Amino acid sequence: DTGVSQNPRHKITKRGQNVTFRCDPISEHNRLYWYRQTLGQGPEFLTYFQNEAQLEKSRLLSDRFSAERPKGSFSTLEIQRTEQGDSAMYLCASSITQGENTEAFFGQGTRLTVV
Amino acid sequence: AQSVTQPDIHITVSEGASLELRCNYSYGATPYLFWYVQSPGQGLQLLLKYFSGDTLVQGIKGFEAEFKRSQSSFNLRKPSVHWSDAAEYFCAFYRGSGTYKYIFGTGTRLKVLA
Numbered sequence: 001d002t003g004v005s006q007n008p009r010h011k012i013t014k015r016g017q018n019v020t021f022r023c024d025p026i027s028e029h030n031r032l033y034w035y036r037q038t039l040g041q042g043p044e045f046l047t048y049f050q051n052e053a054q055l056e057k058s059r060l061l062s063d064r065f066s067a068e069r070p071k072g073s074f075s076t077l078e079i080q081r082t083e084q085g086d087s088a089m090y091l092c093a094s095s096i097t098q099g100e101n102t103e104a105f106f107g108q109g110t111r112l113t114v115v
Numbered sequence: 116a117q118s119v120t121q122p123d124i125h126i127t128v129s130e131g132a133s134l135e136l137r138c139n140y141s142y143g144a145t146p147y148l149f150w151y152v153q154s155p156g157q158g159l160q161l162l163l164k165y166f167s168g169d170t171l172v173q174g175i176k177g178f179e180a181e182f183k184r185s186q187s188s189f190n191l192r193k194p195s196v197h198w199s200d201a202a203e204y205f206c207a208f209y210r211g212s213g214t215y216k217y218i219f220g221t222g223t224r225l226k227v228l229a
Contacts, residue, residue, distance in 0.1 A: 056216065
């Protein structure tokens with residue numbers, strides 16, 4: 001296994017268009033996270049899944065954002081009607097539940113530019 | 116409020132000099148603590164973690180961190196910095212119950228002078 005994989009690595013889109021990103025976690029990991037990172041900031045939590053269940057969503061996640069993890073494996077993050085403020089790096093991470101001893105492994109991210 | 120503070124936005128050190136990056140957290144109990152490193156345009160790589168036990172933890176690339184409960188701190192150190200250590204460093208904590216998310220500081224950008 002080569003770690004968390006995110007596609008595409010870069011996406012340029014026009015304002016108002018919809019975009020979808022994909023994340024493939026480490027295969028045995030049951031938790032999957034989405035974070036957003038803007039320039040000069042730390043990653044901000046968006047949402048997380050345990051298996052296929054979306055257990056928490058941030059207030060940052062407006063109704064234009066939707067995430068799925070249909071079979072508890074890969075996940076998609078869709079942004080509808082993109083705005084320039086959506087330009088950011090979108091990071092996916094996964095972890096495995098082993099009691100409370102856990103660490104998150106991050107993908108390389110998808111950089112979104114809305115023009 | 117639960118938060119992580121990294122007071123130094125930028126730090127510049129000479130190659131071979133020692134390094135300490137500061138991290139303070141605000142949380143009602145002992146959290147699980149992490150340091151991650153991020154090179155430009157890349158994802159985050161875990162340097163080290165603290166869950167319990169020995170308060171001095173060793174990580175990869177010669178880094179170590181010390182957990183001090185009395186100061187709510189988890190500072191990252193390296194005795195001799197290499198030019199390849201130039202990157203952005205993030206401190207994070209993870210709540211072990213109730214909500215299972217990682218909360219990050221704003222990061223410290225390290226510049227290394229040759």
